Amino acid sequence: MLDLDAAVQALEAALSPLEPESRPLERARGCVLAEAVRADGDLPAADISAMDGYALRREDLNSGEPLPVAQEVPAGAAAEPLPAGAAARIFTGAALPAGADTVVPQELAERLDDGRVRLEALERGAHVRRRGELFAAGSVLADVGEAVTAQLTALLAAGGGARVRVFRPPTVALLVTGREVVDPARRPGPGQIRNTNGPMFAALVRAAGCPVACEESVGDEAPALRRALEGCLARADVVITSGGVSVGDYDLVPQVVAELEGEVIFHGVAIKPGKPVLAARCGERWLLGLPGNPLASLVGWRLFGLPMVRRLGGATDPFGAPFRLPLVGGARRARRRTEVRMGRWVRGADGLGVEVLEWKGSHDLTAAARAETLVRIEAGDTVSEGTPVACYPLEECW
Numbered sequence: 001m002l003d004l005d006a007a008v009q010a011l012e013a014a015l016s017p018l019e020p021e022s023r024p025l026e027r028a029r030g031c032v033l034a035e036a037v038r039a040d041g042d043l044p045a046a047d048i049s050a051m052d053g054y055a056l057r058r059e060d061l062n063s064g065e066p067l068p069v070a071q072e073v074p075a076g077a078a079a080e081p082l083p084a085g086a087a088a089r090i091f092t093g094a095a096l097p098a099g100a101d102t103v104v105p106q107e108l109a110e111r112l113d114d115g116r117v118r119l120e121a122l123e124r125g126a127h128v129r130r131r132g133e134l135f136a137a138g139s140v141l142a143d144v145g146e147a148v149t150a151q152l153t154a155l156l157a158a159g160g161g162a163r164v165r166v167f168r169p170p171t172v173a174l175l176v177t178g179r180e181v182v183d184p185a186r187r188p189g190p191g192q193i194r195n196t197n198g199p200m201f202a203a204l205v206r207a208a209g210c211p212v213a214c215e216e217s218v219g220d221e222a223p224a225l226r227r228a229l230e231g232c233l234a235r236a237d238v239v240i241t242s243g244g245v246s247v248g249d250y251d252l253v254p255q256v257v258a259e260l261e262g263e264v265i266f267h268g269v270a271i272k273p274g275k276p277v278l279a280a281r282c283g284e285r286w287l288l289g290l291p292g293n294p295l296a297s298l299v300g301w302r303l304f305g306l307p308m309v310r311r312l313g314g315a316t317d318p319f320g321a322p323f324r325l326p327l328v329g330g331a332r333r334a335r336r337r338t339e340v341r342m343g344r345w346v347r348g349a350d351g352l353g354v355e356v357l358e359w360k361g362s363h364d365l366t367a368a369a370r371a372e373t374l375v376r377i378e379a380g381d382t383v384s385e386g387t388p389v390a391c392y393p394l395e396e397c398w
Helices: 004-014 150-158 197-207 222-235 253-259 294-312 365-370
Strands: 020-024 053-056 069-073 087-090 102-105 109-111 117-119 140-142 163-167 172-177 212-218 238-242 263-267 278-282 285-290 323-328 338-348 351-356 373-377 388-393
Touching (some): 004 263, 004 278, 053 117, 172 197, 172 222, 197 212, 197 238, 197 294, 212 222, 222 238, 222 285, 253 285
Parallel strands (some): 069 087, 238 285, 323 351
Antiparallel strands (some): 020 163, 338 373
């Protein structure tokens, strides 16, 4: 059985991004660039006004005399060259007429009855956005490995990146095992429980930007499980199973993975909860087998599943080290295994901290619903108030 860091390293070493594809920019948010995006022109494309006001040659202010207004230049209009000794009425975003090098805001202008304008003297270049000051034609706007955020989308659109080449996000199939599991819409009978992991994983996978290829349930019979697993592997890049990965008589996922000649990366990690987690490669596909207890499944997803789909989608460091925050609240102790507990942010006078939530075990959905992060406590360690602890934020809470 591997410790947590060794399991992470083994999985990270086995993964590589999926093939790139071309996408329209509006469908690229959340994807990772597989090719640098270069600007097809300067931004701004010309010297433009940053204010409503008057454009002029700076030296024409030296005399202190009012200037005639030769033209009006709204945004989007093509201006005539500016005669010497004259000003142009100009508006925010409009291109300066040839010859102008300064803009005086209208708040610093006095329009006279004869149509001329008296302007306060400013330094040369005041309130002018210079051509190419944000980027020049041919410059790299975003490089390989950068995630396309909403903000980056605006930059790429400004630079002409209407289509971008990105790594394809993996499709994910969800397979919940166990004859006792029933649809959430049904009232459970004797010995039955509602399917909570399926809806949770569907939400988590979609929040990670990955399409859900299918959501299925299967009982605890090997032939049925094999058929279901083969069907999922045929439809998705990653299959996430829930339940059936431990060592009981009905824990059949490892057996079926072996029958399918899957290459096991690890089976069993020294963490609590989530010890029986299984990661395997089945040809060109991937399988992550998680325990059935919902908090154990959530831990396995955050530590292994989320970094897995991100790496397949082109992220360069999805398994990066957690960040550390001071513990708020009473002392916590981990015994023989690394413990990963539900936590919540605490914002106080000294900054951000984290508290470990009380729970009744790895079935405690109320603790999971309140959690904003996972908190890691090393085996054998006791941490007390103020001790920095490792935190793995849950995506929808950060």
